[in-house]
Amino acid sequence: MSATRLKHVDTLHVAFGVDEKYLHPMAVTIASIVESNPGLELVFHVFIARISPASRTRLEQLEHLCGRPVHLHLVDELAEIKDPGGGKGQAHISKAAYIRLLIPEALQDVTERVLYLDADILCTGEISELSQLDLGASIAAVVRDAGARSKRAGLERKGFALADYFNSGVLYIDIPRWIASGISGRALEKIVDPALNLRYSDQDALNIVLDGQACFIDRGWNHQYGLTGKLKKGKAEMDVPPSTRFVHFIGPMKPWRSWNPHQSKELFLKYQALTPWAGAALDEGFTPREIYVYSRFMYRLMFRQGRWLSGLLWYGRFLRWKHGPSA
CATH class of the missing domain: 1.20.5 (Single alpha-helices involved in coiled-coils or other helix-helix interfaces)
Structure with a gap:
């Protein structure tokens, strides 16, 4: 895959932290971004602990099909980066639990800003304006969590009275400010603290350490979409506002289930056809x-x-x- 480019103000860097199981839906996320933003300068970064030769080949094919750089970052090879899970009492935390916390430091010589995305997201709109977003003095731009009220209440019972609560599936990060404030290390301290026993792990931890230092942006940047709730109400059509840029499929049910009767499966298949996973069987579980x-x-x-x-x-x-x- 392409060598990492130097900083470029007109380029939007997008990063994912995944395991092998999520490479397929992540590739579909990438295809949806490129298809919805044909003229946008994009660079993708994939952070993963282990990857098979077959999957590595597919990522190289994805780069060719999308016409955008796709950089592979093997977590075990980031030896020069301080391991936030290597401290005392943290050995039991797997890399998968904090892989996205490695991203800002790993990319600090590449770009000053990075868009982190979960791999259960589809892009349905134009996102170029994100590159021009004024963060002010904030460390990251975030979107309010759909269950913010109850999650704030849960943290308040643990002694944290937060101004608001965001969903960590979409984070637009100012890397220098993130590093200067030690966000990754401070978040890991909260994650591994047995006295806290955070219910939502890294999301809770990031909300605690970024409280008052994140700017909340429009819901269209992270439209949290629960397929379970939709089907319980008998709704099978995609019903998102026209201003939606990212549809985030929260909860256990995902659009790539083969039996999924919701229209989201057809949307997923539309973008899957643009990847090396075109024609691949969907999950039947x-x-x-x-x-x-x-x-x-x-x-x-x-x-x-x-x-x-x-x-x-x-x-x-x-x-x-x-x-x-x-x-």
Whole structure:
């Protein structure tokens, strides 16, 4: 893959921290960004602990297909970067738990700003204005979490009265300020503190250490979309505002489930077709929660369509899974 470029003010650097399992959806995220922003200068950075030869080849193919640099950063090779998990009492924390905390220091000689994204996101809008965003004195631009009220209350019970609470799936980071404030190290201290026992781990920790130092931007930059809730309400169509730039599929259910009856699967497949994973089989797995939600969705759909026998069969499955050992 391409050698890392020097800083360029007109280039938007986008970084991911993933494991091998999430390379496929991450590639689809990248394709959606490029397709939605054909004229934008983009550089992608993939941080991962281990990668197979086959996946490395696919990333090289992705770079060619998208026409944008895709830089691979192997976490175990970042020896010159201080390991935030290497301190006393932190040995039990896996690299996957703090991989995104390595990103700012790893890229400090490459760019002054980086957009971090989770890999369960699809881009549906134009994002060039992000490069011109005035952060003021803030360390990062963030979007309020959909469950901010309850999560703030949870942290308040632990002694942290936060001004607000953001979702950490989309972070636009000012790297020099982040490093100067020691955000990564301070966040790790909170994550590994057994007395805190943070429910949302690194997201809680980042909210604590960035409290008052992050600027909140429009929800369209991180439209948190719960597929489980949509299906429970019988909704199968994509219903996001036109101003949405990033759709973030929060919760356990993702658009790349093969059985997903929601329109999000078609959107995912549209962008998958632009990657080296074109034609790849989608995930066929069910979690117990998904079995319950899916059967409920299906019996209600059958009844609405007047397909009474099919509806009764699905209702029987719903009751079995609802009251059975896996429900």
